[in-house]
Amino acid sequence: MAEPKPKTTIKLKAKDTSPKAQKSSSGPTVRTGRKPRAIPKKGEPLIVAEYLSKAFGKDAFALDDVSLEIREGEFVSLVGRSGAGKSTLTNMIIGEERLTEGRLFVNGWNVSLLKRRHIPFFRRQIGVVFQDFKLLSRKTVFENVAFALVVRGAPHKQIMEDVPRMLALVGLAGKEERFPHELSGGEKQRVAIARAFVHRPKLLVADEPTGNLDALYAWEIIEVLLKINELGTTVLLATHDRDIVNRLHRRVITLDGGRLIRDQEVGEYVL
């Protein structure tokens, strides 16, 4: 299926004159529900959330009035206790969860207005890593990573070049023919990261990627994410691992009861 062509372009600031919108800083150029034509310049906002709320029932807010901006090239940890709203926010950012109120712009897409039929195209431009790996058990390591390129219609030659390069990057060279059940937890997560990054997304969202791993292997996964960040991809890491966050010395956004209570440029895990 061909990807839809970009159609309309709007400026974030121009349209909304509500008091909430007037409080916000200037946003990126966005396109409504269509594939963006131009990639934003380095350092431009990649994620802009304005007064985001998510209610799962009457008065039960998983996210409550959250506003934030994440720029290209950043490595951001999203922290908070269990139930703080980390997964709700990351799921919204990857187009998996609809928002109840507010506006959300990701990679030039107005996610708040995203039509259901456009979600697959939006999702293809983002890399996503979960705690439970979500590998295809009947496919080899190579095939798991290649699959991400196959669904994007990549030519065979590119697959044969990019997959080994990506497996080398995550430290899995030589394990191409193994099946997921023949790998350690850390190795499985490396496959998942290679699969999420092989199409070189501008944004990689990882929700508790180290949640199933021992501390030593957990940090190795973070090192892979740092490497990916050095290559220019923005990384959003949801975690409640205090040691990792404190060792990272990067930006930390803290959620508590669905509210953003802290946003530090070089932060620590404080809860």
Ligand SMILES: Nc1ncnc2c1ncn2[C@@H]1O[C@H](COP(=O)(O)OP(=O)(O)OP(=O)(O)O)[C@@H](O)[C@H]1O
């Ligand atoms: N589908 C749902 N239906 C109802 N309530 C939900 C749903 N998903 C999440 N919630 C609630 O929203 C709140 C935030 O959940 P969320 O999964 O975002 O937390 P989290 O910070 O990711 O927690 P954890 O560290 O345990 O992964 C919780 O109170 C949770 O019970």
Ligand SMILES: [Mg+2]
């Ligand atoms: Mg979670």
